[in-house]
Amino acid sequence: MVSEEEVIKQYNEALCKFPKLERPTRVNQDWEINGEIDVIDDEGSFWDTYKVKIIIPHHFPLSLFQLHEVGGKIPKQIDWHNSLYCCVSTNARIYHVLGEECTLLNWLDKFAHPYLANHIVRKITKEYASGEFAHGAAGIVQDYEMLFKVKGEHAVCKKLKAICILTKCSRNEACFCGSGKKIKNCFLKNQITHKYMGIPFNQLCEDLAEIKFAYKIH
Numbered sequence: 557m558v559s560e561e562e563v564i565k566q567y568n569e570a571l572c573k574f575p576k577l578e579r580p581t582r583v584n585q586d587w588e589i590n591g592e593i594d595v596i597d598d599e600g601s602f603w604d605t606y607k608v609k610i611i612i613p614h615h616f617p618l619s620l621f622q623l624h625e626v627g628g629k630i631p632k633q634i635d636w637h638n639s640l641y642c643c644v645s646t647n648a649r650i651y652h653v654l655g656e657e658c659t660l661l662n663w664l665d666k667f668a669h670p671y672l673a674n675h676i677v678r679k680i681t682k683e684y685a686s687g688e689f690a691h692g693a694a695g696i697v698q699d700y701e702m703l704f705k706v707k708g709e710h711a712v713c714k715k716l717k718a719i720c721i722l723t724k725c726s727r728n729e730a731c732f733c734g735s736g737k738k739i740k741n742c743f744l745k746n747q748i749t750h751k752y753m754g755i756p757f758n759q760l761c762e763d764l765a766e767i768k769f770a771y772k773i774h
Contacts, residue, residue, distance in 0.1 A: 558616045566660040585614040595673045623668045644671040646699040655754040693770030709771045716764040
């Protein structure tokens with residue numbers, strides 16, 4: 557479980573660039589940050605301000621931050637990538653991009669802020685600045701296609717299966733992460749936090765299950 561000390565540390569780091577965020581409060585087991593985010597472009601021009609709620613889950617970093625736009629400026633519709641919470645990207649992409657620097661500040665800077673800015677662009681131009689990913693499992697597949705350099709849901713599943721069935725492989729086989737160590741001396745010593753391309757093992761398995769279910773792949 558993420559500690560209060562770690563949460564406050566993450567918050568204080570984020571304040572340097574996002575000063576309108578309020579101090580975190582504990583809500584059940586998770587942490588909640590309310591406040592505002594100003595959208596400012598690379599030239600320093602102000603675009604708009606969004607009221608937000610950010611959730612730091614108690615399982616962080618094995619679970620990622622959540623962004624909720626609470627001011628009503630983004631329609632609560634899946635076509636606007638805003639349903640239960642704002643879909644700033646796939647979890648796999650976030651983990652891959654942030655790597656060992658998976659902090660609140662970096663997540664806000666590289667995913668949440670661009671997400672909000674992109675919705676301003678869409679309202680003006682009727683489309684997102686950098687194109688649009690599909691929703692749900694289809695979007696997850698699209699991201700893995702780029703990460704794994706393969707094409708199609710079956711190829712993505714094949715790659716994910718090769719990683720996620722490691723517990724059934726010989727303990728003396730080489731670990732999938734590229735460390736050069738045998739599975740018994742690498743993955744099996746640290747299954748929970750073990751990663752591939754920066755993506756935690758548990759996230760790879762969750763994505764595999766979602767893709768298999770959506771596309772009825774056995």
